[in-house]
Amino acid sequence: xxxxxxxxxxxxxxxxxxxxxxxxxxxxxxxxxxxxxxxxxxxxxxxxxxxxxxxxxxxxxxxxxxxxxxxxxxxxxxxxxxxxxxxxxxxxxxxxxxxxxxxxxxxxxxxxxxxxxxxxxxxxxxxxxxxxxxxxxxxxxxxxxxxxxxxxxxxxxxxxxxxxxxxxxxxxxxxxxxxxxxxxxxxxxxxxxxxxxxxxxxxxxxxxxxxxxxxxxxxxxxxxxxxxxxxxxxxxxxxxxxxxxxxxxxxxxxxxxxxxxxxxxxxxxxxxxxxxxxxxxxxxxxxxxxxxxxxxxxxxxxxxxxxxxxxxxxxxxxxxxxxxxxxxxxxxxx
Ligand code: ADP
Numbered sequence: 001x002x003x004x005x006x007x008x009x010x011x012x013x014x015x016x017x018x019x020x021x022x023x024x025x026x027x028x029x030x031x032x033x034x035x036x037x038x039x040x041x042x043x044x045x046x047x048x049x050x051x052x053x054x055x056x057x058x059x060x061x062x063x064x065x066x067x068x069x070x071x072x073x074x075x076x077x078x079x080x081x082x083x084x085x086x087x088x089x090x091x092x093x094x095x096x097x098x099x100x101x102x103x104x105x106x107x108x109x110x111x112x113x114x115x116x117x118x119x120x121x122x123x124x125x126x127x128x129x130x131x132x133x134x135x136x137x138x139x140x141x142x143x144x145x146x147x148x149x150x151x152x153x154x155x156x157x158x159x160x161x162x163x164x165x166x167x168x169x170x171x172x173x174x175x176x177x178x179x180x181x182x183x184x185x186x187x188x189x190x191x192x193x194x195x196x197x198x199x200x201x202x203x204x205x206x207x208x209x210x211x212x213x214x215x216x217x218x219x220x221x222x223x224x225x226x227x228x229x230x231x232x233x234x235x236x237x238x239x240x241x242x243x244x245x246x247x248x249x250x251x252x253x254x255x256x257x258x259x260x261x262x263x264x265x266x267x268x269x270x271x272x273x274x275x276x277x278x279x280x281x282x283x284x285x286x287x288x289x290x291x292x293x294x295x296x297x298x299x300x301x302x303x304x305x306x307x308x309x310x311x312x313x314x315x316x317x318x319x320x321x322x323x324x325x326x327x328x329x330x331x332x333x334x
Pocket of ligand 1: 253255271275
Protein backbone atom coordinates (compact mmCIF):
# COMPACT_ATOMS: atom_id res chain seq x y z
CA UNK A 1 0.00 0.00 0.00
CA UNK A 2 1.93 3.00 -1.27
CA UNK A 3 -0.26 5.71 0.13
CA UNK A 4 0.41 4.59 3.70
CA UNK A 5 3.56 4.40 5.61
CA UNK A 6 4.34 2.81 8.87
CA UNK A 7 5.60 5.17 11.55
CA UNK A 8 8.86 3.50 12.39
CA UNK A 9 9.81 6.50 14.50
CA UNK A 10 7.02 5.70 16.90
CA UNK A 11 8.16 2.28 18.01
CA UNK A 12 7.67 1.67 21.68
CA UNK A 13 10.39 1.84 24.33
CA UNK A 14 12.60 -1.08 25.30
CA UNK A 15 10.47 -2.05 28.20
CA UNK A 16 7.31 -2.21 26.11
CA UNK A 17 9.08 -3.99 23.29
CA UNK A 18 10.18 -6.70 25.68
CA UNK A 19 6.82 -7.09 27.30
CA UNK A 20 4.51 -6.00 24.48
CA UNK A 21 1.09 -4.43 25.03
CA UNK A 22 -1.39 -6.24 27.28
CA UNK A 23 -4.27 -4.06 26.05
CA UNK A 24 -4.88 -3.16 22.39
CA UNK A 25 -7.48 -0.64 21.24
CA UNK A 26 -8.57 -0.69 17.58
CA UNK A 27 -10.60 2.44 16.87
CA UNK A 28 -10.97 6.12 16.10
CA UNK A 29 -8.84 9.22 16.73
CA UNK A 30 -10.82 12.41 16.20
CA UNK A 31 -9.82 15.99 16.94
CA UNK A 32 -12.67 17.93 18.53
CA UNK A 33 -13.10 21.44 17.11
CA UNK A 34 -15.45 23.12 19.58
CA UNK A 35 -16.96 26.56 18.89
CA UNK A 36 -18.87 28.11 21.81
CA UNK A 37 -21.64 30.27 20.31
CA UNK A 38 -24.46 32.48 21.64
CA UNK A 39 -26.87 30.36 19.62
CA UNK A 40 -26.76 27.66 16.98
CA UNK A 41 -26.73 29.41 13.55
CA UNK A 42 -29.72 29.16 11.20
CA UNK A 43 -29.33 27.75 7.70
CA UNK A 44 -27.39 30.24 5.55
CA UNK A 45 -26.29 32.30 8.56
CA UNK A 46 -22.70 33.15 9.55
CA UNK A 47 -21.89 33.77 13.20
CA UNK A 48 -18.73 34.47 15.17
CA UNK A 49 -17.90 32.17 18.07
CA UNK A 50 -17.39 33.50 21.60
CA UNK A 51 -14.49 31.13 22.13
CA UNK A 52 -12.90 28.07 20.55
CA UNK A 53 -11.26 24.94 21.88
CA UNK A 54 -9.45 22.08 20.23
CA UNK A 55 -9.41 18.77 22.08
CA UNK A 56 -8.40 15.17 21.58
CA UNK A 57 -11.33 12.79 21.16
CA UNK A 58 -12.65 9.77 19.31
CA UNK A 59 -13.98 6.89 21.41
CA UNK A 60 -11.13 4.49 20.67
CA UNK A 61 -8.45 7.03 21.49
CA UNK A 62 -10.31 8.15 24.64
CA UNK A 63 -10.38 4.57 25.94
CA UNK A 64 -6.69 4.03 25.15
CA UNK A 65 -5.78 7.27 26.95
CA UNK A 66 -8.00 6.40 29.95
CA UNK A 67 -6.07 3.12 30.30
CA UNK A 68 -2.67 4.64 29.50
CA UNK A 69 -3.00 7.39 32.07
CA UNK A 70 -3.52 4.77 34.76
CA UNK A 71 -0.35 2.99 33.65
CA UNK A 72 -1.66 0.24 31.35
CA UNK A 73 0.64 -1.40 28.80
CA UNK A 74 -1.68 -0.24 26.02
CA UNK A 75 -1.31 0.16 22.25
CA UNK A 76 -3.55 2.06 19.83
CA UNK A 77 -4.36 0.89 16.31
CA UNK A 78 -5.73 3.66 14.11
CA UNK A 79 -5.17 5.85 11.05
CA UNK A 80 -4.61 9.62 11.24
CA UNK A 81 -3.92 12.10 8.42
CA UNK A 82 -0.63 13.54 7.23
CA UNK A 83 -1.62 16.95 8.65
CA UNK A 84 -0.50 18.66 11.87
CA UNK A 85 -3.50 17.21 13.72
CA UNK A 86 -2.21 13.69 13.00
CA UNK A 87 1.24 14.54 14.37
CA UNK A 88 -0.34 16.23 17.42
CA UNK A 89 -2.46 13.15 18.08
CA UNK A 90 0.54 10.84 18.07
CA UNK A 91 2.30 13.19 20.49
CA UNK A 92 -0.77 13.14 22.72
CA UNK A 93 -0.74 9.34 22.85
CA UNK A 94 2.92 9.32 23.81
CA UNK A 95 2.32 11.80 26.62
CA UNK A 96 -0.36 9.47 27.96
CA UNK A 97 1.69 6.27 27.80
CA UNK A 98 -0.02 4.82 24.70
CA UNK A 99 2.13 2.84 22.23
CA UNK A 100 1.70 4.30 18.71
CA UNK A 101 3.56 1.66 16.70
CA UNK A 102 0.33 0.89 14.83
CA UNK A 103 -1.02 4.42 14.44
CA UNK A 104 -0.67 4.82 10.67
CA UNK A 105 -0.72 8.07 8.68
CA UNK A 106 -2.58 8.49 5.40
CA UNK A 107 -0.77 10.82 3.01
CA UNK A 108 -2.78 13.76 1.66
CA UNK A 109 -5.73 13.12 4.00
CA UNK A 110 -6.99 15.16 6.94
CA UNK A 111 -7.20 13.50 10.35
CA UNK A 112 -10.68 12.55 11.55
CA UNK A 113 -12.46 15.34 13.40
CA UNK A 114 -15.71 16.37 15.02
CA UNK A 115 -17.05 19.89 14.42
CA UNK A 116 -19.03 20.86 17.49
CA UNK A 117 -21.17 23.95 18.19
CA UNK A 118 -22.04 24.47 21.84
CA UNK A 119 -24.68 27.07 22.75
CA UNK A 120 -23.07 28.79 25.76
CA UNK A 121 -26.18 29.42 27.86
CA UNK A 122 -27.97 26.09 27.39
CA UNK A 123 -25.02 23.75 26.60
CA UNK A 124 -27.14 22.38 23.71
CA UNK A 125 -24.90 21.21 20.92
CA UNK A 126 -24.74 20.23 17.27
CA UNK A 127 -22.05 17.82 16.09
CA UNK A 128 -20.84 16.78 12.64
CA UNK A 129 -18.29 13.96 12.57
CA UNK A 130 -15.85 13.90 9.64
CA UNK A 131 -14.19 10.44 9.73
CA UNK A 132 -11.57 11.49 7.10
CA UNK A 133 -8.44 9.33 7.53
CA UNK A 134 -10.21 6.76 9.75
CA UNK A 135 -12.23 5.68 6.68
CA UNK A 136 -9.00 4.03 5.52
CA UNK A 137 -9.29 1.45 8.32
CA UNK A 138 -10.60 -1.26 6.03
CA UNK A 139 -10.03 -4.99 6.66
CA UNK A 140 -7.79 -5.12 3.61
CA UNK A 141 -5.61 -2.22 4.74
CA UNK A 142 -5.26 -3.33 8.35
CA UNK A 143 -4.51 -6.95 7.48
CA UNK A 144 -1.93 -5.94 4.85
CA UNK A 145 -0.16 -3.43 7.05
CA UNK A 146 -0.03 -5.59 10.15
CA UNK A 147 1.00 -9.02 8.81
CA UNK A 148 -2.57 -10.26 9.25
CA UNK A 149 -2.92 -8.60 12.67
CA UNK A 150 0.25 -10.25 14.04
CA UNK A 151 1.83 -6.84 14.64
CA UNK A 152 -0.87 -5.63 16.99
CA UNK A 153 -2.22 -8.88 18.40
CA UNK A 154 1.05 -10.34 19.72
CA UNK A 155 1.28 -13.02 22.41
CA UNK A 156 1.47 -10.31 25.09
CA UNK A 157 -2.03 -9.04 24.17
CA UNK A 158 -4.68 -10.28 26.59
CA UNK A 159 -7.40 -7.66 26.04
CA UNK A 160 -8.77 -6.11 22.84
CA UNK A 161 -11.15 -3.14 22.94
CA UNK A 162 -13.28 -2.06 19.94
CA UNK A 163 -16.01 0.55 19.48
CA UNK A 164 -18.33 1.51 16.61
CA UNK A 165 -16.54 4.53 15.12
CA UNK A 166 -14.50 2.87 12.34
CA UNK A 167 -15.76 0.73 9.42
CA UNK A 168 -17.93 -1.95 11.05
CA UNK A 169 -16.59 -4.87 9.02
CA UNK A 170 -13.09 -4.10 10.34
CA UNK A 171 -14.24 -4.06 13.95
CA UNK A 172 -16.02 -7.39 13.52
CA UNK A 173 -13.10 -9.00 11.69
CA UNK A 174 -10.64 -7.93 14.43
CA UNK A 175 -12.99 -9.13 17.20
CA UNK A 176 -13.29 -12.56 15.59
CA UNK A 177 -9.55 -12.87 15.01
CA UNK A 178 -8.67 -11.81 18.56
CA UNK A 179 -11.23 -14.21 20.01
CA UNK A 180 -9.76 -17.04 17.95
CA UNK A 181 -6.36 -16.19 19.46
CA UNK A 182 -7.77 -16.55 22.99
CA UNK A 183 -7.80 -12.80 23.70
CA UNK A 184 -10.57 -11.40 25.97
CA UNK A 185 -12.51 -9.16 23.55
CA UNK A 186 -14.38 -6.06 24.73
CA UNK A 187 -16.93 -4.45 22.41
CA UNK A 188 -18.29 -1.02 23.35
CA UNK A 189 -20.81 -0.62 20.51
CA UNK A 190 -20.85 3.18 20.68
CA UNK A 191 -22.07 5.33 19.04
CA UNK A 192 -25.33 3.43 18.72
CA UNK A 193 -25.41 1.25 15.58
CA UNK A 194 -28.18 1.66 12.99
CA UNK A 195 -30.89 -1.04 12.92
CA UNK A 196 -29.30 -2.61 9.82
CA UNK A 197 -25.87 -2.61 11.50
CA UNK A 198 -27.41 -4.35 14.52
CA UNK A 199 -28.31 -7.28 12.27
CA UNK A 200 -24.75 -7.36 10.89
CA UNK A 201 -23.34 -7.34 14.44
CA UNK A 202 -25.52 -10.13 15.91
CA UNK A 203 -23.73 -13.15 14.33
CA UNK A 204 -20.41 -11.80 15.71
CA UNK A 205 -21.57 -11.51 19.32
CA UNK A 206 -20.29 -15.07 19.88
CA UNK A 207 -16.76 -13.62 19.53
CA UNK A 208 -17.37 -10.95 22.17
CA UNK A 209 -16.14 -11.76 25.70
CA UNK A 210 -17.51 -8.57 27.21
CA UNK A 211 -20.19 -6.44 25.62
CA UNK A 212 -20.34 -2.99 27.20
CA UNK A 213 -23.01 -0.60 25.88
CA UNK A 214 -24.74 2.34 27.54
CA UNK A 215 -28.53 2.50 27.97
CA UNK A 216 -29.22 3.77 24.44
CA UNK A 217 -27.05 1.16 22.72
CA UNK A 218 -28.37 -1.69 24.89
CA UNK A 219 -31.94 -0.65 24.04
CA UNK A 220 -31.23 -0.55 20.32
CA UNK A 221 -29.58 -3.94 20.19
CA UNK A 222 -31.99 -5.87 22.43
CA UNK A 223 -35.25 -4.01 21.81
CA UNK A 224 -35.67 -3.83 25.63
CA UNK A 225 -36.07 -0.22 26.82
CA UNK A 226 -33.23 0.22 29.31
CA UNK A 227 -33.99 2.91 31.89
CA UNK A 228 -32.88 1.44 35.23
CA UNK A 229 -31.17 -1.50 36.92
CA UNK A 230 -34.02 -3.97 36.38
CA UNK A 231 -34.46 -3.26 32.66
CA UNK A 232 -30.66 -3.28 32.19
CA UNK A 233 -30.53 -6.71 33.86
CA UNK A 234 -33.13 -8.02 31.38
CA UNK A 235 -31.17 -6.52 28.46
CA UNK A 236 -27.94 -8.07 29.76
CA UNK A 237 -29.54 -11.52 29.85
CA UNK A 238 -30.91 -10.97 26.32
CA UNK A 239 -27.39 -10.10 25.12
CA UNK A 240 -26.04 -13.29 26.72
CA UNK A 241 -28.69 -15.28 24.89
CA UNK A 242 -27.30 -13.77 21.67
CA UNK A 243 -23.91 -15.31 22.46
CA UNK A 244 -21.99 -12.71 24.47
CA UNK A 245 -20.14 -14.07 27.54
CA UNK A 246 -20.13 -11.16 30.02
CA UNK A 247 -22.12 -7.89 29.88
CA UNK A 248 -21.67 -4.51 31.57
CA UNK A 249 -24.32 -1.87 30.80
CA UNK A 250 -23.46 1.65 32.02
CA UNK A 251 -26.34 3.74 33.30
CA UNK A 252 -24.91 7.26 33.74
CA UNK A 253 -25.49 8.60 37.27
CA UNK A 254 -27.28 5.30 38.07
CA UNK A 255 -24.01 3.35 37.80
CA UNK A 256 -23.98 0.05 35.93
CA UNK A 257 -25.29 -3.49 35.67
CA UNK A 258 -22.87 -6.39 35.45
CA UNK A 259 -23.85 -9.89 34.26
CA UNK A 260 -21.04 -12.42 34.27
CA UNK A 261 -21.47 -15.74 32.53
CA UNK A 262 -23.32 -18.12 34.83
CA UNK A 263 -24.13 -15.47 37.48
CA UNK A 264 -27.12 -13.27 38.24
CA UNK A 265 -27.03 -9.69 36.95
CA UNK A 266 -26.09 -7.16 39.65
CA UNK A 267 -26.91 -3.43 39.69
CA UNK A 268 -24.15 -1.28 41.27
CA UNK A 269 -25.27 2.31 41.88
CA UNK A 270 -23.33 5.35 40.66
CA UNK A 271 -21.14 7.36 43.02
CA UNK A 272 -22.88 10.55 44.10
CA UNK A 273 -20.88 13.48 42.79
CA UNK A 274 -21.53 16.93 41.34
CA UNK A 275 -21.23 16.29 37.59
CA UNK A 276 -20.05 19.25 35.49
CA UNK A 277 -19.27 17.52 32.17
CA UNK A 278 -20.21 13.92 31.39
CA UNK A 279 -18.66 13.90 27.88
CA UNK A 280 -16.55 10.77 27.48
CA UNK A 281 -17.66 9.22 30.80
CA UNK A 282 -18.41 5.92 29.09
CA UNK A 283 -14.93 5.87 27.54
CA UNK A 284 -13.37 6.56 30.93
CA UNK A 285 -15.32 3.60 32.35
CA UNK A 286 -14.33 1.16 29.57
CA UNK A 287 -10.64 2.18 29.43
CA UNK A 288 -10.15 2.04 33.18
CA UNK A 289 -12.15 -1.19 33.59
CA UNK A 290 -9.84 -2.95 31.13
CA UNK A 291 -6.74 -1.44 32.76
CA UNK A 292 -7.78 -2.92 36.11
CA UNK A 293 -8.46 -6.32 34.50
CA UNK A 294 -5.03 -6.17 32.86
CA UNK A 295 -3.37 -5.92 36.29
CA UNK A 296 -5.25 -8.99 37.53
CA UNK A 297 -8.50 -7.68 39.02
CA UNK A 298 -11.67 -9.68 38.40
CA UNK A 299 -14.31 -8.11 36.14
CA UNK A 300 -16.42 -7.32 39.19
CA UNK A 301 -13.54 -5.57 40.99
CA UNK A 302 -12.49 -3.78 37.79
CA UNK A 303 -16.00 -2.37 37.28
CA UNK A 304 -16.12 -1.06 40.86
CA UNK A 305 -12.87 0.80 40.28
CA UNK A 306 -13.95 2.00 36.81
CA UNK A 307 -17.07 3.48 38.47
CA UNK A 308 -14.71 5.50 40.69
CA UNK A 309 -12.62 6.67 37.69
CA UNK A 310 -15.65 7.62 35.57
CA UNK A 311 -17.24 9.49 38.50
CA UNK A 312 -14.00 11.47 38.86
CA UNK A 313 -14.02 12.27 35.12
CA UNK A 314 -17.51 13.81 35.21
CA UNK A 315 -16.43 16.27 37.91
CA UNK A 316 -13.98 17.97 35.53
CA UNK A 317 -14.53 19.76 32.22
CA UNK A 318 -13.10 18.21 29.07
CA UNK A 319 -12.87 14.65 27.81
CA UNK A 320 -9.41 13.05 27.99
CA UNK A 321 -8.17 15.88 30.20
CA UNK A 322 -10.70 14.81 32.86
CA UNK A 323 -9.46 11.21 33.12
CA UNK A 324 -7.60 10.40 36.35
CA UNK A 325 -4.05 9.17 36.64
CA UNK A 326 -3.20 6.40 39.12
CA UNK A 327 -1.80 8.95 41.59
CA UNK A 328 -5.11 10.88 41.58
CA UNK A 329 -7.20 7.86 42.62
CA UNK A 330 -8.26 7.52 46.24
CA UNK A 331 -5.78 5.30 48.13
CA UNK A 332 -8.22 2.37 48.39
CA UNK A 333 -8.58 2.28 44.56
CA UNK A 334 -4.84 2.12 43.83
P1 ADP B 1 -21.81 7.21 28.06
O1 ADP B 1 -20.86 8.34 28.24
O2 ADP B 1 -21.31 6.15 27.13
O3 ADP B 1 -23.22 7.61 27.78
P2 ADP B 1 -22.72 6.69 30.79
O4 ADP B 1 -23.44 7.99 30.74
O5 ADP B 1 -23.52 5.46 31.01
O6 ADP B 1 -21.82 6.46 29.49
O7 ADP B 1 -21.61 6.82 31.95
C1 ADP B 1 -20.58 5.89 32.11
C2 ADP B 1 -20.18 5.82 33.56
O8 ADP B 1 -19.74 7.10 34.02
C3 ADP B 1 -21.29 5.42 34.53
O9 ADP B 1 -21.45 4.02 34.57
C4 ADP B 1 -20.77 6.01 35.83
O10 ADP B 1 -19.75 5.18 36.36
C5 ADP B 1 -20.12 7.31 35.37
N1 ADP B 1 -21.05 8.46 35.40
C6 ADP B 1 -21.68 9.05 34.35
N2 ADP B 1 -22.45 10.08 34.74
C7 ADP B 1 -22.30 10.17 36.09
C8 ADP B 1 -22.82 11.03 37.12
N3 ADP B 1 -23.67 12.04 36.82
N4 ADP B 1 -22.44 10.81 38.39
C9 ADP B 1 -21.58 9.81 38.72
N5 ADP B 1 -21.05 8.96 37.80
C10 ADP B 1 -21.40 9.13 36.51
